[in-house]
Structure formats: structure tokens, C-alpha cells
Amino acid sequence: MNTELTLREFAGLIRFRSTAPVEQWADGPLKVGVDLGTANLVLSVLDAQNRPVAGITHRSSVVRDGIVVDYMGAVHAVRNMKEELEARLGRPLTRAAAAIPPGIHPGSSKAIGNVVEAADFELAEIVDEPTAAARFLGLRDGAVVDVGGGTTGISVLRGGEVLASFDEATGGTHMTLVLAGAKRISFAEAEAEKLDSDSERDVFALVRPVVDKMASIVNSVLVDYPEIITIHVVGGACAFSEFKDVFANQTGKQVVKPAEPLLVTPLGIAMYPEAA
Known part of the structure; x- marks a missing residue:
């Protein structure tokens, strides 16, 4: 496929x-x-x-x-x-x-x-x-990070078997909260601005600390799996065009983001x- x-x-x-x-x-x-x-x-x-x-x-x-x-x-x-x-x-x-x-x-x-x-x-x-994301991607070895609205989840796979699975409450909602606080606007206004492609560059500059935290979550899991060299990121909160490069720089891993990650x-x- x-x-x-x-x-x-x-x-x-x-x-x-x-x-x-x-x-x-x-x-x-x-x-x-x-x-x-x-x-x-x-x-x-x-x-x-x-x-x-x-x-x-x-x-x-x-x-x-x-x-x-x-x-x-x-x-x-x-x-x-x-x-x-x-x-x-x-x-x-x-x-x-x-x-x-x-x-x-x-x-x-x-x-x-x-x-x-x-x-x-x-x-x-x-x-x-x-694990569901890995199933669609046909992934048997590596790490899958699902960056959702509320959480960042990671599963480590080897030979199709899930070796570790972890989740922390950091996601797109936290991006919106940071944006709302930085610009002193309502949550609804910040969410609309976050989803506006014309504002993407300015928005990402403000929410980048959240992405850095997501990367630190992943790093804390992968420290026990040094053989993992590739991370597959999915989920709506990773849709920013700069997300992949920032995540790669922070984790030191190859990062793959598919089309339509949501x-x-x-x-x-x-x-x-x-x-x-």
C-alpha cells in the first residue's frame, strides 16, 4: 500500500x-x-x-x-x-x-x-x-509518536512487537494555551489563529517551547532504546511545516512526517x- x-x-x-x-x-x-x-x-x-x-x-x-x-x-x-x-x-x-x-x-x-x-x-x-498509526504505516521497527490535541503518545516497536508505550498530557491544546497567553486573547481566538495557515510562521514561533517539551518526552523514552534511529510523527498537532525539523534537531533522530498526519x-x- x-x-x-x-x-x-x-x-x-x-x-x-x-x-x-x-x-x-x-x-x-x-x-x-x-x-x-x-x-x-x-x-x-x-x-x-x-x-x-x-x-x-x-x-x-x-x-x-x-x-x-x-x-x-x-x-x-x-x-x-x-x-x-x-x-x-x-x-x-x-x-x-x-x-x-x-x-x-x-x-x-x-x-x-x-x-x-x-x-x-x-x-x-x-x-x-x-500502535494504530504503526499498523497503517506498516511499521515493524522504530518509534511512532502520536501528537494529539491533549497528549503526546509514543510506542517503540521491534519486529512488529510493542516494546514500550508511554503518554504524557502535552499536545495541541497546550499550544493553544501558550498562544492565548502570549497574545492575551481568548482560547477560542487562539485556536482559530493556530489553525490559520496564513499565521503559521508567527504562531509556531510562539508555540515552539511546547514542541521542545514534546521532544523531551520522546527523548526520555528513547534513552533506553539507542538502536531507534527513526521517529514517525503523526497527529493533528504536528501539522506545522517546521515541526519535523525542530523535532529532528531536538531528538537527534531522523523524523518522518506523512502527508495528512491527522x-x-x-x-x-x-x-x-x-x-x-
Whole structure:
């Protein structure tokens, strides 16, 4: 699978609210990934060969740092997104997987699963976010860093096995808070400015200390794995064009950032194995 091409195709399906042509779908059930992020909810739909069929995103604050803070709001949002996708596809979506940040409390993990089931899905599995990203990327060796709205999660892999998984509450929300404080504006105004591509250079200069902290989190994990030379960064908070170079300078590692980094984990979530 060409991951870069797949990401761009999936981004196009979301952007144009469209679906892949029915005649191109592989035989078998459609699979759904539910990514309940701090800033974005993403539902991805793949066919039986893990090719994108449809997708949808929704800005939301129903989850914070992997914890559901508005249960009914989360259920309604996921249910509405599911219904919109079903209308586009002309068929029901019945089975879905979800993801959590590494090291999350079991109770929070159960709440994520409950949201998926309350939105009328059968829950296929719950996987940690960096592992889901590694699954999409086809990564067996190296480190995956998922920089989300609320947390920075890292998984270290060797031979396809997860050797270590760690998560800390530093993410895109912290960038917004730093920006709001520096410019003395509201959180909402800072979030809008952070997402404005025309302001990217000035914004990144102010939020760079947060990126440095993210890199220090990664370094603290990788100190025990000197053989790791490549870091794959995903997640919406790493979308800044300068993020990759700053992260490489701070970690001393080769850093790979795919196209559409926000969409890597949702696609990996939906690539769950079908039950025998």
C-alpha cells in the first residue's frame, strides 16, 4: 500500500464529502475506525482490503486527554457522523474499532468503548493510538509518536512487537494555551489563529517551547532504546511545516512526517483484523 497516496485519497473523500466508487470496493464487510480526539472526532471507513471508502471529521471537545468528559455529547456526535456516512454509502455500518492514548486508565478505556457501542456499533477492538498509526504505516521497527490535541503518545516497536508505550498530557491544546497567553486573547481566538495557515510562521514561533517539551518526552523514552534511529510523527498537532525539523534537531533522530498526519491514526484504527 502506498501510504502517502492513501492518505491523500482519504483526505479527498472527507473534504468533498464523497465515497469511493462502489465498483472499487473489495468484497466483504466495511470496517470503521472511531478516533475520539481532544480536538477532532474522525470516523474512517475501509473496505475488506483496508482501502478508504469514506470518512468524516468533526471539531469537538467531548474528549480531553483520552478521557470522555461529555459522554452524551460524544455519543450523539459519533451517532450523527455514523448516520451521515451511512446515507452517503447507502448501507449500514455495524462494526467499529476505537483507540486510546497509551497508558490510559482502564475505566477511561471502557468509557471510549461504551461511546462506540452506544452509537450503535459492535465494538471490534480498542487499540492504543501510536500502535494504530504503526499498523497503517506498516511499521515493524522504530518509534511512532502520536501528537494529539491533549497528549503526546509514543510506542517503540521491534519486529512488529510493542516494546514500550508511554503518554504524557502535552499536545495541541497546550499550544493553544501558550498562544492565548502570549497574545492575551481568548482560547477560542487562539485556536482559530493556530489553525490559520496564513499565521503559521508567527504562531509556531510562539508555540515552539511546547514542541521542545514534546521532544523531551520522546527523548526520555528513547534513552533506553539507542538502536531507534527513526521517529514517525503523526497527529493533528504536528501539522506545522517546521515541526519535523525542530523535532529532528531536538531528538537527534531522523523524523518522518506523512502527508495528512491527522488521518494516519483513524485509518490504522479501522484496519482491525476481522473475526475468524
